Amino acid sequence: MPAEPYYLGDNPSKPVPFDGVITASHYVVPLFATMDWDQVPREKVVENIAGLQDPGGNLNDEIMMYIHVPYCKSFCHYCNFNRFHYPKQDSERLEKYTDYLIKEIDWYMRQPYVQARKFTGIYIGGGSPSTLPTSAIERLSSHLAKVIPNYDSIEKSFTGEPRTLRRPGLLEVLRDQGWDRITFGVETLNPEIHRKIGRLDTREDVDAIFDRMRDLNYKADTCVDMMYDLPGQSLFGFQDELTELVDSYDPTEIDLFTTIYLPYRPLHKMILDGRVAQPGSPWQLLAMREHLYDFLSEKGYHNTIAETWSKRNERSQYQTAHCARQDIIGIGCAARGNVKDMVSINPEKVDDWQKNVDEHGASTETLQSIGYEGVLDRIMVMFPRYKHLDKSLLGDFGEKVDSEVFERVLNVIDGHLENGTVEDEGDHFRVTKLGVIWHGNLQTDYLRHALNTEGEVLIEHLTEAKEDFDREDRFGINEQTTFIKENDDLYPKLMK
Template identity: 80%
Template structure:
């Protein structure tokens, strides 16, 4: 595949950009720290109120959305990647019996939700099984779960169904056949990097043979589901030229239906951050290189016929997936499984992080959630606006609906951020909606942060400051110098493991 000729302005391939830089720093993390909303101090909510909120799902009304989907979380992994910030448990410590039991409890929690009048009154649009690595479940468990979902979920055969995994376990005999037979139409898995040296440094133990085996097996059995792969950039030791070569190789060798491209997030004192601080792994390049990578992937994939459906996602299909739409606060989400999250009405739910606690809650109350909490219209507006730069589109009619429900000061704050983004050229006014343009996609983390910042509690502020690359440091190759925030987080490490899970 030949190189793509740029059909748009060159913004950031060096330290002398062709137009003013719209922000004073690069934010590499954004909506992932939403648990630090000041309005979401979960453990301050009385248990009695959570129970009452659970019971409220017996009322079919009060909805903000007509549609609903289900997210099912499987936390188990065969091994840990050094960059991972999400809730997961080490697979070798779990035998097949425990994984089958985990599946039993998934089914119990699914059944509880499917009996609730609130859920039954909504249009069911999709199922997403994520993790962790759901492909670590026994093939028999995946088959049993799929068969049960087909029985209890309305229109199972016609809704979108996504199953995630990792190449080593996705290639196991029989698994792809089970997914094909039960109509899972999106298979998503991480490749992260095609550079074998970097691949090992970030703790990935799968091989190119594993990736090849997944694609080859799907082709051999006539499994035509969308293939959705994750890739990362701004990795340790990764150069712009190396990243460009990886993208070309990915398209030439695999031609996936969809590609999620994520900036590497160096959360303080997680394994990859520690390895760099200790000098065991080299640093990523400068912030200028990070911005250049973002612009390159935008131009390269646009030229290859991919659509930028949400900020980090490129698809051969022009429409967003159901999961992307729901995750960007445009549908309700039922969260099932250990550490799963969901949104119902104006309530946000987080399930227990430990499997034993999750199972106990399922036994005692049906739904495992320990934090079902109303955030009100103001909180829902915050969520919609924080996710707008990812979703890339905001209907003015939706914005007007919120303006009628929240107080003037709240809406004025949102409008001020929106107007600032219009003035800096990162979003466009298209009459009936606002949209995020190419420049805004390159800086989407900053756009999200502008909407997020006022909601942060103290821990969120400290983390935000730690993860900001200041404008004066865009040339700096030493991005891991110890800051005041880094020291503070280390001294208060007990407070921070919950972040990013």
């Protein structure tokens, strides 16, 4: 039986406490990336790196490493991860990609500002790093063990997709090299929906990973990605899937992503063409979130951060870093990093990335300060994911940023306090259960970038849709797409 509804109830006309807050369902999002930074001239990058070396400057004493591998065996219809460049895959290219990862790692490891810090974790993500040859993964891992002084004691996460992760020999190498978090996508246990969203791996692949890990006595955390609000997925179907996932595999961590429909990915087009079913209404989406909150809490999972539900009642280092509370060095094409108020994004094309590594050591072309306003933006956008905001941290910005910007942030917080999505707990603000259910929407409220305008557009539509409950196709992808097309000049460009 689904848990007792907490806010939504059976009656969709029951008022939800969001009127007046710029809140939108993450549904069709014209642009996936919310923070893009312009390239800066090479001299500026060099100057900024030199500025980082000054220990009297903005040094943080902890750092982690993110390594990006942009290859997958096939491309899922919904996915946007480094979408432009899934280069031809042969073992020579993949070994060469690994050589360049090692080159870029070595460049960073020679920098005094990196040497002065303590590593807290390494995350190899993508894409699907499990597509690299096992020999390349072994080479990369042993290299990391050699150059990172505390390699043995830090958190190490490895991303795979089930088809390639299960292949003979790989899990042994990962175990022997100390990777203690293995993360991979399952997305849905409904075979029909699974096929429709373009996943070519099978349930058998997933079984094989869990079986193999057990046979190898490999104790790494298993972190499974799932998606909901998928085309044709009903609330009850989703509830069954979640029960089955926990009963069959009992993963350490479940990352439950609301499906983001991106206009330039095939899934969105297939829905518009009627080849794939519409997902349900936003109200069903919220009911799914409410169910997963209740169900996973009951099963002993903790919502440590954003969409992550973990048996461990603490955040992983990766999640802490990802939410911008810790510095990250980004290695590999399209990798992102940040060091205090500096952001770096590596070139998206493998060839450009390799050329930069050859010519400059670090491939970034964007290393620049985002300034106090940028840091405040990042903290606020990430606050709903992080769920906790110290008032002292916020207070520091009162004098440092433009008072109008700071005022706007306080107004958004007031709106959320009034609506019960955020609670004032003395020295900090905390995102409530209702806020967690709406966290994607809360994030939209804090964005000052392009997406914010789109958020405002979407809320108008959401408000209209709220008055229109009885229609079968209420707030479907088609209608929302039409609405965005008419109201957003970004959309036609993306559709080309």
